[in-house]
Amino acid sequence: MPIRLPALSSDPTAPFPPARTARVDPDGLLAMGGDLSPARLINAYRHGIFPWYSHGQPILWWCPDPRTVFDTGQVRLSSKFRRLLRRSDWTVTADTAFAEVIRQCAATPREGQDGTWITPEMIAAYDTLHRLGHAHSVEVFDGDDRLVGGLYGVAIGRMFFGESMYSAASGGSKVALAGLARQLSAWGWPLMDAKVENDHLLSLGAQLWPREAFLAQVENLTRLDAPAGPWTARFGRLPARDLGHPPP
Incomplete structure (x- = not known):
């Protein structure tokens, strides 16, 4: 039986349907249609909503319950991995x-997925958000300046x-996540959204929050002052070996 969903209007600033109306199966499916304009995407994220769809589908918008969230001060790396990082x-x-990271994310095979949801349209949309200072990448380079992992x-x-x-090398994404968490925590940013749970995220310390609690925090945190723009200078160059020790 076809799934009937609310269709978004042509106005990118129009309200999304209330999150409580999202479907239980599939979890969090809320609406369809619209576009991937910067105004629409920022409107969505301000309300804890994100696009996720495959090639050939209409744009689908999601707000799952529960939500997978990281406390930026509680990302967990194993003792063995921390010891390795001290020599990294x-x-x-x-x-x-940014462009290389998002394209590598799109090209990376995922267990249980056939193809990628990071379509050319999605890449173009987030490239635009990046140029506007709202989308960011975190990169991990080895000693020969080769990109070995990242996130956006x-x-x-x-x-x-x-x-x-x-x-692209064992542990690359873990270092990117831990490095981002270290910097966000130092800036006074308490949370990172990770969307949907999997064993890998849970092993790194991700928590499952009720959607209502997550959205309340999103409402508060997105209102706080933090200017858009590149993070390159602010983030600096963080030696991965520093992640082998507890934060100061």
Whole structure:
């Protein structure tokens, strides 16, 4: 039986349907249609909503319950991995290779997925958000300046919404996530959205929050003052070996 969903209007600033009306199966499916304009995407993220669809489908909008969330001060790395990092020559940066990171995320095979949801239209939309200073990448480079992992997402106020991450070398995405969490925590940003749970995220310390609690925090944090723009200088160059020790 076809799923009947609310269709979004042509106005990118128009309200989304209330999150409580999202479907239970599939979890969090809320609406369809609209576009991927910057105004629409920022409107969506301010309300804890994100696009997720495959090639050939209409744009689908989601707000699952529960929501997978990281406390930026509680990302968990194993003792063994921390010991390895203390000898690492890797470096973590931000907004130095956004286009490469998002394309690598799109090209990385995912267990249980046939193809990618990061379509060319999605790449173009987030490239635009990046140029406007709302989408950011975190990169991990090895000692030879080769990109070995990264992630990207959207920042509004003091809330970061993670989109995707990848590794080209073992541990690359974990270092990107831990490096981002370290910097966000230092800036006074308490949460990172990770959307939907999986075993890997849970092993790194992700928590499952009721949607209502998550949306309340999103409403508060997206209102806090944090200017849009590149993070390159603010983030700096974080030696991965520093992640082998507890934060100061």
